[in-house]
Amino acid sequence: MGPALLFAPADRPERFAKAAERSDAVIIDLEDAVAPAAKTAARENMIKSGLNPATTMVRINALETEDAALDLAAVDRSKYKTIMIAKASEVDIIASLTRYKVVVLCESAAGILAAPRLAKLPNVVGLMWGAEDLVASLGGTSSRFTSGARSGSYRAVATHARSQLLLAAAAAGKMAIDSIYADFADVDGLAEESEDAVASGFGAKACIHPSQVNVVRDAYRPSxxxxxxxxxxxxxxxxxxxxxxxxxxxxxxxxxxxxxxxxxxxxxx
Structure with a gap:
């Protein structure tokens, strides 16, 4: 998969086909993008979505939540075999999910520290990191500077976590996926960050808006x-x-x- 992966909220099924047309792979999202009251319907939308399993994964809720079990049961009713596990850190539990190809989304202190062990699991095919959830798990308020000369750039702890995940993935021969760029109106900032992802070794970058896809693709496409x-x-x-x-x-x-x-x-x- 890659290089431009596009999240599609599972409660917006009308967006599925367009997301597949515009990106290199779709992440049907059952987690943060879906309100609690809409999750049951979102699971049914995912099952009926009809996208190509080779270029589609399903993001499920964190494994310690009740929603995760319901998400996995729904995935088992679908044709999809690749899942992305939100807030992943539970090495033994993830190792037991052998019926899936797993992308672990490491977005907590525990997840980043577990990344080297997660990367070595046979069923894990890729690792992604998440900046805002990570900083929230630390008790912080923002992963990026919001003013001054460094406005928009990551804080040191986020940069460290990003590098840790990339190293863990590379050491195990797995794909590393760079985090989203939340300000989808900031094309220049996305382009700069995508170019850094390419130069650093990330195999793909996640997108939250279709307008970001070609920016990421351009960064990965050499001149x-x-x-x-x-x-x-x-x-x-x-x-x-x-x-x-x-x-x-x-x-x-x-x-x-x-x-x-x-x-x-x-x-x-």
Whole structure:
């Protein structure tokens, strides 16, 4: 899946098809986007949604809630096999959910600290982090600076959690998904954060509005110049036939070649 994942509230079934058309994968949301009184109907909407299971996942409520059991029962009545677990941290319980492919959404202190163990579970296919829930779990008020020169940028604890999750996912060979950008009117801020996600190694970024999808896609899609340079470098490496070689006045080794290969992979997105 990826690179642009789009949340679709399960109580708004009229949005499902449009979300699938406009994004690379849809996250049908049974959790925060759905009011408690609407959750029963939302589960039925999810079951009847008819989206492609290969590019659709269902976000369920936190496992310690009563809603989670009802969510899982509904998923079992659907054709979907991939779930996203909100506020994930319970390693043993998640390990037992072997009938699903699981994306763990680590959005608490416990979840971030459990990320390395969660990433190693065979049924876990990806990890995502959530900034606002994380800071709320710490007793804080905002994950981002709201004024001054650093306005809009993450606070240190959020940046640390983001890096922790990325490292945990990469160490286990699992996809890391970057958190949402809540201010969907701020296109420039989203573009900057998406470009950082790409450069840092996140495999995808979650979106909350269809207008964000192409911004994320553009960040993940390398330019023609980048593709041409990567192709030229890889051709030179094949011709050199050695581990380290000189190319245009610079030394090239394994990590540089890996960057070039990643660019070629992203060019196919």
């Amino acid at each position: 023609d110049a980048e593709v041409a340079a990567a192709r030229e470098l890889l051709a030179a490496a094949e011709e050199a036939g050695t581990g380290v070689f000189a190319f245009k006045g610079k030394m090239v080794d394994g990590p540089i070649l890996l960057h070039a290969k990643k660019i070629m992979t992203r060019s196919a997105l």
